[in-house]
Amino acid sequence: MSGGALRIDAAGRTRVLLAAAACLLPLLLQLPRLSAFAIAGIGAVVALAAARRPVPGWLRGVLALTLVGLVLVQTGFSVGRDTGCALLAAMLAIKPSELRTLRDGRSLLGFALFAPFATFLLDQGPASLALGLLAAVLVLVALLRLSEQESGLVSTAGGDRRRVRTVLRLIAIGLPLALAAFWLFPRLATPLWGVPELSTARPGLSDTMSPGEWLDLIADDSPAMRVTFRGAEPDTREMYWRGPTLTDYDGRTWSASAWLRHLPPATVDHGPTVWDYDIALEPTERNLLVALEMPLSLPEGMDASHTYTLTSPRRLDRVTRWRLQSSPPVRFEADLPQTLRDQALRVPDGFNPRTRALAQRWRAETADDEALVERALAWIRSDFGYTLDTPLPGRNAVDEFLFEQQAGFCEHFSSAFTLLMREAGIPARVVTGYVGGYRNAYGNYWIVRRMDAHAWVEVWLAGRGWVRVDPTAAVAPERIYDTLEDRLGAAGAAGGAFSPIFDLGDWARRGWNDLVLGFDAGRQQLMLRRLGIEHVETTTLALLFALCASLALGWMLWLVARSERERDPLLRAWHRLGRRYARLGLARAAHEPPLAWAGRVATARGDASTLLALTRRFVAARYAAAQSDPALTRDLRAHRPAEEVRR
Incomplete structure (x- = not known):
């Protein structure tokens, strides 16, 4: 029977399954909970069942089809990198059903190593890396155990601790080459290929707003971006992070105007206050960006539409950083062309007749636009409440909100207020983005979470242009019935009982993003300048990398060769003893037998x-068929020439 066909023993099987589970764990943590629990449960059942008797082929097929069906249902039968990763996890969970021989064990471990790499397609955080490294160590330990079983050299001395030390030494040998590649390999400004899209979109801002869509977004307390101010900071009430501007309305959905995207940005007169800041934007799988109202200029790679909807030419599938300056607007498009005015007044026919009647009555009572805006805000202060518990609207959504429910969240307030203004003859539009932020206690930066997503209104007033109006903020405090903080509890709310823990974790994640994920071509050049190397071209950088990589490879080869020469612990201890005597001028010649050398030293x-006694024991253990001498290695390590002098 070939070595690979040997039946795996119980200890080897346990280590293989443990390593495979460690590989699967970080991937499962990135999948939807239902899929993750189903895959983990079926994997555990398969592993336990296969330990007793082989799993029939038909049953493996049923399990595979069940998991594939579950994954496809979870992703809506769409294809993306999250679907592929979930299918990989499902197949890995069933793979232990074939674990019978050493060859099966190696096959399972090789397949399992794809799981940590697939995890990085979904998350590149420090936790995923740490779990991936742990999994890789356990895989190498399991492979060592299988090799020992195949060679018949399984040893209980040291056991897994010895194997772990061996693996860690191998990692340490390769570490210089890995660091050289990370720090010095030339960085490309843009990748050669893109990352496939997710089949299930991440919560985030979009260029549409429909009833009920925002609940998933504002119920997510994960960070959307981290902001560091350079100098003065605005009050949190002035932190309006502008995103997509929505001008078109079909009676149910607000959407961004396609043709306005191609017009140059409108004219903005800025005030004297200037805020200088850096934004680290989390991946969104979209190309939409945000900035504090209103940006003074746009950095490279950021474009703006006529309404200051900010976009990037590339899909944001990784952490991106933007340096911006913003200043509150004094006048924003003070001269509104008739075409744009008509668009900002357009309302769909056949919808919300009660809202239209109310707006026309108000307009008949006053010609002052600002007074009409204040009248609408006063109505909200006196009669409306804030709640997340709202039913999906019918055909006349705004009528239902204004005259029946009179309670909702920003999605309802901004939509109804904009339509009411338009019906009254005041140009208006919806603006989406984020509001506020939460200062991290361990770092000088602000966290803006997805739950900070907000929608407000811009109305056009003569002499001032577009003016921000936030009808949601007009709700009286005593009428705020149901908030996100209430639903998430103290643990999910800023300032809650566990906020120091979350602050520390986010601070660590930010450092990881800056030092590792954000190490781009610019950061690479900055590092080299700090080392005194100015203006490094790509060719020079490639040569520098080649030099450092060659040195690292030479170091690796020397250590590996040295380890191969002295793999036997007994032989290493003997050579170390010889070096101690060599320092006294009593080195053993290459042709000199051990006993002859010991006699000469004596x-x-x-x-x-x-x-002499140690040398006789060494010769017997090394060259004669003597019984095992387990204490010899220890005695050789402990012996010092000075002991001979004292005698």
């Missing part, structure tokens, strides 16, 4: 009985 030093 003659030279007058008495070397301990050395």
Whole structure:
């Protein structure tokens, strides 16, 4: 029977399954909960069942089809990198059903190593890396155990601790080359290929707003971006992070105007206050960006539409950083062309007749636009409440909100207020983005979470242009019935009982993003300048990397060769003893047998009985069929020439 066909023993099987589970864990943490629990449960059942008797082929097929069906249902039968990763996890969970021989064990471990790499397609955080490294170590330990079983050299001495030390030494050997590649390999400004899209979109801002869509977004307390101010900071009430501007309305959905995207940005007169800041934007799988109202200029790679909807030419599938300056607007498009005015007044026919009647009555009572805006806000203060518990609207959504429910969240307030203004003859539009932020206690930066997503209104007033109006903020405090903080509890709310823990974790994640994920071509050049290397071209950088990589490879080869020469612990201990005597001028010649050398040392030093005794034991253990001498290695390590002098 070939070595690979040997039946795996119980200890080897346990280590293989443990390593495979460690590989699967970080991937499961990134999948939807239902899929993750189903895959983990079926994997555990398969592993336990296969330990007793082989799993029939038909049953493996049923399990595979069940998991594939579950994954496809979870992703809506769409294809993306999250679907592929979930299918990989499902197949890995069933793979232990074939674990019978050493070859099966190696096959399972090789397949399992794809799982940590697939995890990085979904998350590149430090936790995923740490779990991936742990999984890789356990895989190598399991492979060592399988090799020992195949060679018949399974040893209980040291056991897994010895194997772990061996693996860690191998990692340490390769670490210089890995660091050289990370720090010095030339960085490309843009990748050669893109990352496939997710089949299930991440919560985030979009260029549409429909009833009920925002609940998933504002119920997510994960960070959307981290902001560091350079100098003065605005009050949190002035932190309006502008995103897509929605001008078109079909009676149910607000959407961004396609043709306005191609017009140059409108004219903005800025005030004297300037805020200088950096934004680290989390991946969204979209190309939409945000900035504090209103940006003074746009950095490279950021574009703006006529309404200041900010976009990037590339899909944001990784952490991106933007340096911006913003200033509150004094006048924003003070001269509104008739075409744009008509668009900002357009309302769909056949919808919300009660809202239209109310707006026309108000307009008949006053010609002052600002007074009409204040009248609408006063109505909200006196009669409306804030709640997340709202039913999906019918055909006349705004009528239902204004005259029946009179309670909702920003999605309802901004939509109804904009339509009411338009019906009254005031140009208006919906603006989406984020509001506020939460200062991290361990770092000088602000966290803006997805739950900070907000929608407000811009109305056009003569002499001032577009003016921000936030009808949601007009709700009286005593009428706020149901908030996100209430639903998430203290643990999910800023300032809750567990906020120091979350602050510390986010601070660590931010450092990881800056030092590792954000190490781009610019950061690479900055590092080299700090080392005194100015203006490094790509060719020079490639040569520098080649030099450092060659040195690292030479170091690796020397250590591996040295380890191969002295793999036997007994032989290493013997060579170390010889080097101790060599420092006294009593080195053993290459042709000199051990006993002859020990005799010569004894003659030279007058008495070397301990050395002679150790040498006889070494010769017997190394060259004769003597019984095992487990204490010999320890005694060789402990012996020092000075002991002979004292005697």
